[in-house]
Amino acid sequence: MNDLKNALIKAQEDVRANCPMAPSITNFVTIDFVANAQIAVGGSAAMVYMPDEGGAMAEISKCLYINVGTLIPVHAETVPNAAKAAHEKCAYVLDPVAAGMGELRTKLLTDMKDYPPAIVRANASEVITLAKMWGLIDTDEGKVRGVDSTESVESAREAAETLARFIKGAVCVSGKDDLITDGERTILSFGGSEYFARITGSGCSLGGVCAVYHSVTDPFTAAVAATNAYNVAGAMAEKKAEGTASFKVAFLDALSNMTGDDLAACPMKEI
Numbered sequence: 001m002n003d004l005k006n007a008l009i010k011a012q013e014d015v016r017a018n019c020p021m022a023p024s025i026t027n028f029v030t031i032d033f034v035a036n037a038q039i040a041v042g043g044s045a046a047m048v049y050m051p052d053e054g055g056a057m058a059e060i061s062k063c064l065y066i067n068v069g070t071l072i073p074v075h076a077e078t079v080p081n082a083a084k085a086a087h088e089k090c091a092y093v094l095d096p097v098a099a100g101m102g103e104l105r106t107k108l109l110t111d112m113k114d115y116p117p118a119i120v121r122a123n124a125s126e127v128i129t130l131a132k133m134w135g136l137i138d139t140d141e142g143k144v145r146g147v148d149s150t151e152s153v154e155s156a157r158e159a160a161e162t163l164a165r166f167i168k169g170a171v172c173v174s175g176k177d178d179l180i181t182d183g184e185r186t187i188l189s190f191g192g193s194e195y196f197a198r199i200t201g202s203g204c205s206l207g208g209v210c211a212v213y214h215s216v217t218d219p220f221t222a223a224v225a226a227t228n229a230y231n232v233a234g235a236m237a238e239k240k241a242e243g244t245a246s247f248k249v250a251f252l253d254a255l256s257n258m259t260g261d262d263l264a265a266c267p268m269k270e271i
């Protein structure tokens with residue numbers, strides 16, 4: 001655990017020192033929150049849409065963020081172009097929002113098996129569904145109910161570990177407690193706030209923040225750094241919040257003051 005804590009401290013220092021740009025192809029609902037969270041932790045944001053833009057961004061950044069939350073026809077070209085370019089030239093974080101819903105989403109996510117992300121950040125249902133889609137596990141679990149999870153974080157452990165080994169990266173399953181694994185090590189990160197489940201975009205923005213940290217460190221450390229940042233900042237924000245809107249503001253404030261020591265102090269447990 002001490003090695004991990006030191007890596008978290010270094011990751012936060014490197015992000016603040018280098019302000020890495022982690023470009024996103026992300027949904028229209030939460031795009032502003034994603035950009036603001038990325039900037040708050042010390043990174044820089046650039047949101048793109050067009051079929052040639054993800055490839056161009058893969059040339060000038062270390063990690064892209066792809067979130068399939070609100071698909072429109074242009075994404076049929078934009079998403080695979082960006083994912084292929086990022087897989088070859090740098091890396092990408094995937095949020096498979098509402099995996100299993102609709103033909104285009106299913107095709108885009110299924111095809112990503114051939115050019116996988118370095119980090120999958122999703123809720124339990126989405127992680128189980130993606131692992132099933134890629135033929136990595138066989139289970140009756142993984143029922144899709146729009147963008148929210150119907151499964152517990154613990155029930156996604158096998159799917160997450162199998163997926164992490166397949167992508168040779170990390171999987172972060174979010175929920176009340178968050179599970180992060182690289183297929184060898186699996187940890188739980190604690191904290192956060194129930195307010196997260198009452199605002200939209202906490203999951204989406206967490207994926208964008210994973211991409212910022214993965215621009216300076218390995219997938220597992222990056223996924224833990226982002227998750228711990230949310231757990232620490234979420235707990236701080238809850239103390240100030242008077243409702244969901246003031247929670248969101250206080251959360252971004254806390255994220256913008258995040259230090260490496262805060263990330264290392266977040267309660268974690270190896271399981």
Ligand SMILES: Nc1ncnc2c1ncn2[C@@H]1O[C@H](COP(=O)(O)OP(=O)(O)O)[C@@H](O)[C@H]1O
Nearest residue numbers: 123174175176178192193194196197202203230
């Ligand atoms: N009940 C909860 N208590 C504490 N933190 C939570 C809770 N529900 C979600 N979170 C946090 O909210 C963020 C987004 O997770 P989640 O809501 O599972 O993603 P999604 O929005 O994609 O379904 C994560 O940082 C997670 O830890």
Ligand SMILES: Cc1ncsc1CCOP(=O)(O)O
Nearest residue numbers: 027029069200201202203204
């Ligand atoms: C509500 C909604 N609909 C399509 S994408 C989206 C945002 C989901 O955000 P999150 O999974 O972070 O709550």
Ligand SMILES: [Mg+2]
Nearest residue numbers: 097147203204
């Ligand atoms: Mg989500």
